[in-house]
Amino acid sequence: MNQAPAQEQAVVVDLTAVIVSIAGDQPCVLVRPRQGRKAVLEALPSGPLELRHRTLEAGLRAWVAAQTGTSLGYVEQLYTFGDQDRAPDHGDGSRVLSIGYLALTRAGKDSAPGETVWRDWYRHFPWEDWRRGQPAVLRDLEKPLRRWVAAAKAGAERTSRKERAGLAFGLDGATWSDERVLDRYELLYEIGIVAEARRGSRAPAASPAEAKLDGLPMAADHRRILATAITRLRAKIKYRPVVFELMPPTFTFLQLQRAVETLAGVRLHKQNFRRLVAQQGLVEETDAIIAGTGGRPARELRFRQEAILERPAPGLRFRPSAA
């Protein structure tokens, strides 16, 4: 039992981290430039699972600290990726599993530890940012989406494609859901719009028109992992007070609202957001007042730690607003 049987080849386990912070109005993710086949691509920090780490999460924290100098606060396992044809290629025929993690930190844009840099995640998902109304790309994506639907022969398959595309991208009267980030990315991958889908020369190269629709690609399947992370985070802020992991110790209502909007990619109704946060008891006022907000000074707030334990689901169950 000590010797692996011949057919058991090496399985390599990578821990891959999506480390998120907010800088101004940008949701940032920590990436490391990596030389790809043709160009320099951005890669998520990742490292091998080592046996000395007693838990997976401890392993992740250890090498993130070593590699990027960042000490992680909130960490959550996302998903284990193991598709053979989408895994990073180590060139030796071994099977690679990536265990994806989501981590939240307050570290700002200025601190760019090691070779890493903070990048706005919407560069990789330009269709996900609705804060200034419907993104321009989205209008252009509609055509290839409909073409893909029409390409199926009429019947069940076409119906299914139509519903899938409609649901993911809010076509045909469906409403846009901020949480379907992964659905949308996977659909674009399947259609072949996303550059990663064409790597194994599985699909034809993008036409120049199509290339413009795609966001910035990432190394290996890292954009998929990032999509998974955004999906999870957007869902989670609605029922757990995780935004506060990204906030400074004190803040104003509007700053908190902007943080949520930044992550969710939507605008919220100011008074209702305020009411929601206040009545959930998630924050308490300090005795300070913050001036220079561009208008009437705001009360300074801080997160009430106790809130985590009080309510069953103390998140911010906001909904996008029209304005």
Place this chain on the structure above:
Amino acid sequence: MNQAPAQEQAVVVDLTAVIVSIAGDQPCVLVRPRQGRKAVLEALPSGPLELRHRTLEAGLRAWVAAQTGTSLGYVEQLYTFGDQDRAPDHGDGSRVLSIGYLALTRAGKDSAPGETVWRDWYRHFPWEDWRRGQPAVLRDLEKPLRRWVAAAKAGAERTSRKERAGLAFGLDGATWSDERVLDRYELLYEIGIVAEARRGSRAPAASPAEAKLDGLPMAADHRRILATAITRLRAKIKYRPVVFELMPPTFTFLQLQRAVETLAGVRLHKQNFRRLVAQQGLVEETDAIIAGTGGRPARELRFRQEAILERPAPGLRFRPSAA
């Protein structure tokens, strides 16, 4: 790069399946008896990841089909478990990762494929079934829980323990949440009530009184994986129509309600459940009427497949009722 460096020892990846079905009023999970050190324990079906499987899920489906004769319908990845001190011991010092999966099937209790058997999951979690009111074990668990709280020195630690125990088990005015299955199990593990916690002779053996409090243990960390699965499933039925994966093609409102109650371990208000399901458009009436329900005959229903695609979150957002 072909040869693994010396410090890279073998990582073995197991796929572990929590296969759930409903038989009568029991939520069943497929288990296989396995000889433990002292007694026969129940183990979840699991098998190694093989390289020929192009995706993890395909691998899971393949060996579940081979081993248990069951063809899985709904499958969802749960979590990857890798804690060194809680992993199954293969006896060769290798690192074992288990990727847990949740699978739902209609297969009934009678079909016991291979060496496997269907077992009521509440045997492993007797404190989770509130369908006939507060479970008796729960009253008895309160004492050791409070002792554990009191054992911490006064201050932050004790406060934290008090809040954690209260939140998980609904003590001190907190309300019981059907979704905290994993929290509760992990807390009992930490306290040492759960037999698995004492395996590595880490904690003293249970007093006879304490042993009665514990549910039936499972092999390795399988009870933890099962707890994770129940947690996920209980959460998911509230926002996705997954119950229907466990239902026969046609059913009545009450049967559907009983299925949800079985999974969630709580009683629901009949008329409101009915209204909820109906107005969500999750079901449609067939033209049949089912007699012999013990009262007035019921309309026969079937799941509306289209419902999956219509609403953003077409689950059953029920809440426990008093009656």
Place this chain on the structure above:
DNA sequence: TGATAAATGCTCAGAGTGAGCATAAGGAAG
């Protein structure tokens, strides 16, 4: 000093939800 922007307070209509009353329609007991 007036315009503008932000902070805060409050109202109001509607949808959604918990509880429970009331009626209908089978089956079993007498």
Place this chain on the structure above:
DNA sequence: CTTCCTTATGCTCACTCTGAGCATTTATCA
């Protein structure tokens, strides 16, 4: 056949939650 029990179904009502938007207050800036 009548009565009682059980489940199926319909409907009401009080309340809470939420989306929207009006109104005021208090800074900053031209």
